[in-house]
Amino acid sequence: MRVVALEEHFTIPSAVARVSEEAKVKRGFVARTVPPGKINPLALLPDLGEQRLKSMDEAGISVQVLSISGPAAELMEGQTGIDIAEGVNDGLKAAIDKHPTRYAGFAHLPLRSPEESAREFERCVKQLGFCGVIVNGTTDGLFLDDARFQPVLAAAEQLDVPVYIHPHLPPRSVYDAYYAGLPGSAGVAISTAGWGWHSETAIHLLRMVLAGIFDKHRKLKVIIGHMGEGLPVMLARLDDVAAVHARHLSRPISQTILEHVWLTTSGIFTQPPLVAALLTFGLDRIMFSVDYPYARNEQGKEFLRRLDFSPADMTKFCHGTADALLKLKA
Helix, strand or coil: CCCEEEEEEECCHHHHCCCCHHHHHHHCCCCCCCCCCCCCHHHHCCCCCHHHHHHHHHHCCCEEEEEECCCCHHHCCHHHHHHHHHHHHHHHHHHHHHCCCCEEECECCCCCCHHHHHHHHHHHHHCCCCCCEEEECCECCECCCCHHHHHHHHHHHHHCCCEEEECCCCCHHHHHHHCCCCCCCHHHHHHCCCCHHHHHHHHHHHHHHHCCHHHHCCCCCEEECHHHCCHHHCHHHHHHHHCCCCCCCCCCHHHHHHHHEEEECCCCCCHHHHHHHHHHCCHHHEECCCCCCCCCHHHHHHHHHHCCCCHHHHHHHHHHHHHHHHCCCC
C-alpha cells in the first residue's frame, strides 16, 4: 500500500550555515546528547539520497513530505533570514526533482520578515510546487496569532495549502520558570519532546482559536503532529471552561478546531493516544507520520502492522487523507 509520511525532517547545511552562533545560543540550541551506540539523528538530516531512501523502502514508506529542522531562517533578521529561507527551499526543490515520486515539501519562511515570507510562500507553492508551509514554534517569542503574521496566514488561505505548526525550543524565560533546576538534563527532556513541545504547540493553536484567527480566515487549514499534542483529551473541557470567556467567537473551541485542524501521528506509536484522537477528531482528520529522523521508520512500520483497520480505513489513514489535503499525485 502507498504510505505517505508528512512530518519528516531535513536540513540544507549550506543554507543554514548562515545562522549565527549568537542566534543559536539565544534560541537555546545546545549539543544533542545521544545514548551510547545510537545514531545522532542530526547527522541524518542532510541526507536526501541513498540512505534516507533505503530506510523508507525497508519500512514501506512511499513518500516523505519534508520540512526543515532548525536552526534556520526564523532566527535571523532581514535579508539574511530571507536568503537562508530561499536557500533551504531551493535545496529542497532540487532534492524533490531528483526523486519526484518519493519526496514532497513544506515551505520554509523568513518569518521575521512577514511580507517577504508571504512572497516566498507564494513562490514555493506556485513555482516550486510545495504543498504547504512549516512553522517551527514561536518566532522572536511570538505565536501566529500576532498581527504581524497576518500576511502569512492570508497567503495560506489564498494558496489553499495547510500550515503545519511544529514544536520548537521554549523561550529562555519559559524554560527558567518551568523546567530549570532539575537534576542533570531532566529539564531538557520535559521541556522538549517529553512534554513541553507538545503543550506549547497546543497553546499555539489555542491562541489562534481564541484570537479569532479562524473566524477571520474561514478557509485556513492547520496540521499539528504527535497525535494532536494532547488536545484530543481536552476538547470537551476546553469548551466547558471557556464558555463564558470566549463569547467573542462564532463557534465553540472544539468546533473550530475540528473544522480547521488535521492531526498526524508523528513520533507516537502507541494505541491510547490514537484511540483518543479517533474518538474526537475522527479518522478523516488523522494522517500517518513517523517524525524521521527523530523517530525511526521501523517504528512507524511496526505501528502500522499492529493497526486493526479495515482496508478502506487503512487506505485513508496511510495516504488518502494526505493525498487530498496536500494535493499529492499518487
